[in-house]
Amino acid sequence: MRKYQPIxxxxxxxxxxxxSAPTHxxxxxxxxxxxxxxxxxxxxxxxxxIYKKHGIKEKSNGTKLTLKLVPITEISVHTL
Numbered sequence: 001m002r003k004y005q006p007i008x009x010x011x012x013x014x015x016x017x018x019x020s021a022p023t024h025x026x027x028x029x030x031x032x033x034x035x036x037x038x039x040x041x042x043x044x045x046x047x048x049x050i051y052k053k054h055g056i057k058e059k060s061n062g063t064k065l066t067l068k069l070v071p072i073t074e075i076s077v078h079t080l
Contacts, residue, residue, distance in 0.1 A: 002036065003032060004029065004032030004033050004035070004036050005036050007019065007029070007032075007033050007036070007067070008033050008036035008037060008040065011033065011056070011067055011068075011069055012040070012043060012069065015068065015069045016066065016067070016068045016069070017066070017067050018064055018065065018066045018067075019064075019065050019067075020063050020064055020065075021063060021065055022063060023060065023062070023063060026058070026060050026065045029065060030056070030058050030065075030067070033056060033067060034056055037056065052071055053071070053072040054069050054070060054071055054072065055069075055070055055071075055072050056068070056069060056070075057069075057070050
């Protein structure tokens with residue numbers, strides 16, 4: 001099992017996960033979980049079938065990092 005895969009699996013199952021880690025590692029953890037999301041081809045295929053996209057929203061409070069899987073409802077279109 002890869003390093004951030006257990007966090008991604010818990011996030012996918014519960015839609016929210018909180019972990020305790022030093023503040024200087026929060027960015028690395030978020031990046032690793034986002035990478036796990038892109039590697040999960042079964043989940044991405046399932047999402048594309050039901051025309052939904054989800055993003056990862058993070059909140060840091062001291063050493064506590066909370067990640068939530070939230071639906072992306074707005075698509076921003078920039079016109080010139």
